[in-house]
Amino acid sequence: MKSSAKKISLTSVDDLFSTEESRVDEQREKIVEIPLSELHPFKDHPFKVIDNEAMFDTAESIKQYGVLVPAIARPREDGGYELVSGHRRKRACELASLETMPVIIRNLDDDAATIIMVDSNLQRENILPSERAFAYKLKLSAMKRQAGRPAKENGSQVGNNLSGKKSSELLAEQTGESKNQIFRYIRLTELVPELLSMVDEKKIAFNPAVELSYLKSDEQLLLIDAMDTEQSTPSLSQAQRLKKFSAEGNCTLEAMCAIMSEEKKGEPDKVTLTGDKIKKYFPKNYTPQQMEATIIKLLEGWHKKRTQDQER
Incomplete structure (x- = not known):
């Protein structure tokens, strides 16, 4: 009779004494203190890390209170970790003479990491045109790849979402910019x-x-x-x-x-209100059209009141 011993699968000692709860806990994301020397910048990171007054203020705050919001990083094939968000916090930690910083380690593919990297930086109040231009370009490309490439690559890529909207339309909704304005920003990357x-x-x-x-x-x-x-x-x-x-x-x-x-002609007086300037006064889910309608309504109310005051 042939032995059936080779069909027996032995359970490891660790598995025998571990519980389902502990195994689930191992899969949860954890905040880990990572040496700054093991944290590397995101490839093609479009946002500048500058030693300015704001950076020095952040470093001073970290000296007093520590890093309040952990960075996000993903493992690198060559060892160490690639920062997805937290480049400025890392620099502030260096200025504060720290050796480690709290980091959430996530396994992310290139496109998911790119989108998180862009989104975490677009929340900042002051963003340079060049930063916004390359950020929009990187995120739009990542969104198109996530949706699946069409036979011909173009700006009309339809995203893989329930609404069937184009990737550029989704990006416009997420940023509060018009679709045309996003493409105009992306044009700046050709300079x-x-x-x-x-x-x-x-x-x-x-x-x-x-x-x-x-x-x-x-x-x-x-x-x-x-x-x-x-x-x-x-x-x-x-x-x-x-x-x-x-x-x-x-x-x-x-x-x-x-x-x-040529001697430039004096341009007519005009006022330009960009999305960047006004969107902080509106709920995040407001579209450019809703913001415009609200502003017009407020101006009409102000003009009506001003006229009434003058007639009194």
């Missing part, structure tokens, strides 16, 4: 670093910068020379003409200098 820095520094306005993003990289570098020569930055109308010249193959240094040397 060479020198021009993009000028946008962050408010030397070039947002709308002209979007038009300039359609220039080829070598044309953008020539534009920098033209701006330096004429000591001027392009207005919206000038940027639109430069874009047209580029499309026609006529965007030479001489043409750029000629445009940049």
Whole structure:
């Protein structure tokens, strides 16, 4: 008779003495103190970590109270952990002379990690145009991949969700921006670093910068020379003409200098309220259309009251 011993599966000692509760507990996320030397920045992290006054204030707060909100990280194949959120907290810990910081370790794929990384930073009050541009680009790409790629990649990718909305529409709802404004921000990622820095520094306005993003990289570098020569930055109308010249193959240094040397006409007075400026005054679930309708209603009420006061 053949032995059936090889069919017997032995239970390990650990399994014999562990309970279902303890096994479930092992699967729960835990906050762990991780050495700062083992925490590495997220690949292509678009948000700047700057040693400014706010950073020094955070470091001082950590010295007094510790890190109140744990960072999130995921294991790296090469060892250590990749930070998903908490880059500024890590830097503040370094300035506070700490060696470890509390971290939640999560097993995340690239797309899920990218979305969490972007969302955790978009909550900040002050975000540079370049940061927002690359953040929107990274998150939209991740959302498209999560939804599944179509035969042809384009901005009309339909997300894998019950509403059947496009990924760009979902991102617009989540950020409070219009879909077109999101794509305009993403256009800024086509600027060479020198021009993009000028946008962050408010030397070039947002709308002209979007038009300039359609220039080829070598044309953008020539534009920098033209701006330096004429000591001027392009207005919206000038940027639109430069874009047209580029499309026609006529965007030479001489043409750029000629445009940049023009005396700019005084632009009419106007007030621009971006989503960034006003959305903090509304509930998070408000759409741009709801915000606009509410503002118009408030202005109409204010105007009516002002008229009545003048008639008294």
